[in-house]
Amino acid sequence: MNELQFRDPQLARSMAATLERLTGEIGRRVAVMHVCGSHEQAIAKFGLRSLFPKSLEVIMGPGCPVCVTDTPEVDEGVVLAGQGVKIVTFGDMLRVPGTVKSLADAQAGGGDIEVIYSPMQAVDIARKTKGEVVLFATGFETTAVATAAVILGDLPANLSVLSAHKYIPPVMEIVAEMPESRIEGFLAAGHAATITGSDVFLPFVERHKVPVVVAGFEPIDILAALVELVELIHARTPRVVNMFPRCVTPAGNLAAQQQLFRVFRPVGGRWRGIAHVPNGNLRLRDEFAHVDARKRFTIDLPSLWDYAPPQFAGQCICGDIMAGIRNPNDCRLFQKECVPENPVGACMVSNEGTCKIWHLYGGVPDLEESA
Amino acid sequence: MCLGVPGRVIEVNGWTATVDFWGVRKQVLLNIVDEPVAPGDYILNHVGFAIRRIPPESVAETLALYESLLADDDGDDLMTGDVRAEIRGTA
Amino acid sequence: MTAILAPPSGHITLKQGGGGRAMRTLIEKLFVHDFAALPFDGVGVDAMDDGAAFRIGDDWLVITTDSHVIHPIFFPGGDIGRLSICGTVNDLAMMGATRVSALTCAVILEEGFSVESLQLIQQSMVVACRESNAPVVTGDTKVMGRGELDGIVINTCGIGLTRTLIRDNGLVVGDRIIVTGSIGEHGLAVMAARHGIEFDGDLVSDVAPVNTMIDSILDPRAISAMKDPTRGGVASALHEMASKSRVGIVVTEQAIPVTAAVRSVSELLGIDPLHVANEGKALIGVHPEFADGVLDRLRRHPLGRNAAIIGTCVVDRPGSIVLETGFGRRLLAEPEGEPLPRIC
Numbered sequence: 001m002n003e004l005q006f007r008d009p010q011l012a013r014s015m016a017a018t019l020e021r022l023t024g025e026i027g028r029r030v031a032v033m034h035v036c037g038s039h040e041q042a043i044a045k046f047g048l049r050s051l052f053p054k055s056l057e058v059i060m061g062p063g064c065p066v067c068v069t070d071t072p073e074v075d076e077g078v079v080l081a082g083q084g085v086k087i088v089t090f091g092d093m094l095r096v097p098g099t100v101k102s103l104a105d106a107q108a109g110g111g112d113i114e115v116i117y118s119p120m121q122a123v124d125i126a127r128k129t130k131g132e133v134v135l136f137a138t139g140f141e142t143t144a145v146a147t148a149a150v151i152l153g154d155l156p157a158n159l160s161v162l163s164a165h166k167y168i169p170p171v172m173e174i175v176a177e178m179p180e181s182r183i184e185g186f187l188a189a190g191h192a193a194t195i196t197g198s199d200v201f202l203p204f205v206e207r208h209k210v211p212v213v214v215a216g217f218e219p220i221d222i223l224a225a226l227v228e229l230v231e232l233i234h235a236r237t238p239r240v241v242n243m244f245p246r247c248v249t250p251a252g253n254l255a256a257q258q259q260l261f262r263v264f265r266p267v268g269g270r271w272r273g274i275a276h277v278p279n280g281n282l283r284l285r286d287e288f289a290h291v292d293a294r295k296r297f298t299i300d301l302p303s304l305w306d307y308a309p310p311q312f313a314g315q316c317i318c319g320d321i322m323a324g325i326r327n328p329n330d331c332r333l334f335q336k337e338c339v340p341e342n343p344v345g346a347c348m349v350s351n352e353g354t355c356k357i358w359h360l361y362g363g364v365p366d367l368e369e370s371a
Numbered sequence: 372m373c374l375g376v377p378g379r380v381i382e383v384n385g386w387t388a389t390v391d392f393w394g395v396r397k398q399v400l401l402n403i404v405d406e407p408v409a410p411g412d413y414i415l416n417h418v419g420f421a422i423r424r425i426p427p428e429s430v431a432e433t434l435a436l437y438e439s440l441l442a443d444d445d446g447d448d449l450m451t452g453d454v455r456a457e458i459r460g461t462a
Numbered sequence: 463m464t465a466i467l468a469p470p471s472g473h474i475t476l477k478q479g480g481g482g483r484a485m486r487t488l489i490e491k492l493f494v495h496d497f498a499a500l501p502f503d504g505v506g507v508d509a510m511d512d513g514a515a516f517r518i519g520d521d522w523l524v525i526t527t528d529s530h531v532i533h534p535i536f537f538p539g540g541d542i543g544r545l546s547i548c549g550t551v552n553d554l555a556m557m558g559a560t561r562v563s564a565l566t567c568a569v570i571l572e573e574g575f576s577v578e579s580l581q582l583i584q585q586s587m588v589v590a591c592r593e594s595n596a597p598v599v600t601g602d603t604k605v606m607g608r609g610e611l612d613g614i615v616i617n618t619c620g621i622g623l624t625r626t627l628i629r630d631n632g633l634v635v636g637d638r639i640i641v642t643g644s645i646g647e648h649g650l651a652v653m654a655a656r657h658g659i660e661f662d663g664d665l666v667s668d669v670a671p672v673n674t675m676i677d678s679i680l681d682p683r684a685i686s687a688m689k690d691p692t693r694g695g696v697a698s699a700l701h702e703m704a705s706k707s708r709v710g711i712v713v714t715e716q717a718i719p720v721t722a723a724v725r726s727v728s729e730l731l732g733i734d735p736l737h738v739a740n741e742g743k744a745l746i747g748v749h750p751e752f753a754d755g756v757l758d759r760l761r762r763h764p765l766g767r768n769a770a771i772i773g774t775c776v777v778d779r780p781g782s783i784v785l786e787t788g789f790g791r792r793l794l795a796e797p798e799g800e801p802l803p804r805i806c
Contacts, residue, residue, distance in 0.1 A: 115803065
């Protein structure tokens, strides 16, 4: 199998021509949203926006789990590091600002923080560590199933889990119900849907009468999914279509779902900048209280309140950007006070944050021929 | 949102598989994947776990699906015609 | 697009050592200003090039220094010893001093460091010296208490004479950019080793002295600029060359040599090979009429077999790098801080 088949520029241009024609047939501006940072990554990295029709607006929604991790969740990690607990977490989380500090700040201040690639490494690290180790676990359901598998395995006594995992389907409801929303269709994240299955979106489509197309992450996958989505919008047929069948089935990965919901229960909680999302957070069930860092430790959040919050935090519009209402150019801090070296908001931190992507790849690139 | 990379299974040892990602081999855990995985199969890796066994015929199916999108087009686009032929060659 | 970077304050963080803008800001604001005010006739600290140079008769004497810390100290394809020789030899070569007159070597050790490891490191320094025809002529050793240092730090300093001084700011519109081989190997190999991500396969550091290869192409009529894409990778080095030379650079992504192993690991870890360090490669600006000739000569050298023309200097967007992806165009940004493996 060769994924490079899905990176053929010639096929991409051909797809783009079809997309152009179909969007033209609708005869007005159409706005669609993807809820996946990896889609934005691929769109930006391959320069795909230059292939999209002018009248098709592809908005990035709240698809970055790192960006929507709320400040109090980051604070919990920062405080635990300050209390002498070793924190292991994904590289993505290190620079995400908390109320007053990021984990990188905590590390610079002497906190013991180690970056891992797989949650399984937390087990090995805990075995080699004398003191307490906390896995600060973030990510959507795709990553949460990996955390669940680790918890269901053989856990060393000094390892516990601080879950900031998020569950995507509920937040699509929030975005669809936003009064300013102009979204006529959604691209759903193929890797998350590998776990949940494409049928998870059926109730959503029923309720909101907008089409949902499950999409993969190669350039051709994204273009093909957009073609399908625009066709569905044009035909006024709100349906769920799976355009990523090599990984996604209607029912999804049942074994993974079982492990996921055996360990975690969905609870309501704030997503940074978005809203309170009912059932949007994944927390450990009581059965796993003994490995829940929130139960094992008294996390002294008020100890942070001696520090002044960062100067520009109040002006950050990450929330509106993640909801697709505004874009980074509307923010007065963008690329001025807020740069990746010195981020104000979470969208400038994560490689999937809209602001970081616009900063890295030159915004919505429409670079005229310059050679 | 979630980095996922496909690779080919070389060897299975209990809950662990050795997977080849274009010449680089890495251990991948099989706790989550919902189907038996055997050497020669493709899997989708996320954070060191296989989250899906990718049926070998599904790549061809996907390409055929994409071809059908283009087939809906009028067909007077020369490039489209070429590409369609190309897909048929690979599918 | 100009980002305002605040002067450094508070505490030093790791991103200020990552080779990107945060590090350059630290150096500019803290060191360069006052040192540059001291009288010096030559290419000095304010040039922020790979080294400094001043006239001795008809020759330029090039001098450079580099401290080496790396975790782990033994990594696939090399170790801190090989790195410490190659790093300094390559910095000299990038300024045209391909024939190294002398190197110094200062080693600071942590109490408890294994003598056996030290012997291995010293032996690999000797090997790298032989490959680059560079003699170590003096040195220094210090030992610090346990916990006061992480194992070992090696500083090397090098000098070399050249008639052909090459800078990193000499690109002109129309110049071609050549990379001397496949990119990303050192950074990804070390990162995988550092974060305990075990790979079997052909991912090894490219750490090597490039001076003999550069010597074969050192023609002042042909070469307009050189830089080795170490920390911050090709992206950072191209930015520095473009902005100092006041040109834009259009890069064809598909022309950049990348091995299958690097492509694969970069996708697994979510890291762009353009953003990670190389320790045996050079970026070379060449006037267009000489580009093919230079490429031929590079390819005849064992380290240059995969050399490729990857870009062209343009008038538009001075200081920016535009990447032709094959699908469209986008800007190539500089990385900030040390790239980390990510999940999303």
